[in-house]
């Protein structure tokens with residue numbers, strides 16, 4: 367995820383986290399959603415299986431605009447409360463008898479009385495696009511509520527859909543099924559897409575022209591051919607679905623569902639970097655996105671993108687790029703990338719600029735063969751915390767370089 371500017375922008379923070387590796391779902395969501403694309407009114411009914419027999423209560427967050435909240439099932443009681451920009455539904459579960467307990471949760475309303483500030487989420491005549499930061503589905507307040515899902519979306523017309531799961535067309539909507547644990551259900555539906563099939567991926571274009579499509583296909587193909595041999599030995603890149611939106615900002619991904627901005631004006635080099643970054647999240651995604659450790663998800667995906675640029679466009683392009691990164695953070699008042707005991711998630715510039723620069727310096731220090739082994743181990747082990755990363759680095763490069771890198775992560779400026 368690269369360019370979200372929204373104030374909330376949770377999509378950016380969870381982009382890395384459809385974690386097949388973290389993996390264990392704690393919920394299964396069965397849902398039905400009816401959306402009136404003319405008025406923006408939505409009506410949702412969920413049956414949520416709580417898979418953890420020890421859970422005593424659950425707090426779900428939904429958008430404050432949603433009303434008529436009804437809760438049923440294996441529930442001892444519930445209350446709703448304001449929680450920051452959200453509406454919290456705090457549910458006490460009936461005592462466990464060992465079998466799976468089920469929460470029934472229904473609500474409706476105009477989901478977005480005001481247009482959301484990040485341009486992503488929409489219930490509109492041209493498209494329905496929803497992800498976690500629309501808070502249209504109940505989100506576990508810990509943001510660690512991995513779920514599998516089976517959702518039917520009815521928009522009253524035979525629209526097509528692309529999602530972070532399989533999509534089955536229905537007469538007036540789609541059924542989305544996701545058997546792999548994810549932090550949300552994310553999808554785009556539209557009356558139609560222009561579809562381009564390529565080897566390993568499919569483009570779903572919402573724009574009015576094909577401008578840039580051939581270059582996009584070329585760049586994405588390059589990324590598949592670059593990344594898979596390096597990191598795909600045990601888990602190759604899945605068949606990807608790219609949605610090309612009309613907007614100029616806000617791209618994000620969920621595993622094989624990758625949304626792009628209008629790429630017609632994007633140069634080949636940033637396009638390649640961007641696509642490889644997004645695809646590298648297939649492996650670089652296991653760290654807790656809501657903490658300091660999110661630097662792992664973003665900095666490693668981003669540096670994989672930068673190294674892909676080096677492979678495709680040469681050394682000079684790479685060096686120029688890394689120097690631009692360095693210039694961007696010089697003189698900024700930024701926290702260190704990571705120090706022992708740190709918890710708080712870092713700002714964009716740290717995760718997307720300081721981290722890649724530190725990785726570049728590490729490569730210069732330990733040399734390319736050992737650095738590529740370090741990258742490979744990070745991507746495939748998988749490694750989800752900085753202490754584990756440092757242990758692995760010691761394994762690859764030795765104690766001295768480990769200590770150097772730990773000190774480098776603690777610096778506040780390059």
Ligand SMILES: [Zn+2]
Pocket residue numbers: 367368381382643644647663664667
């Ligand atoms: Zn990213």
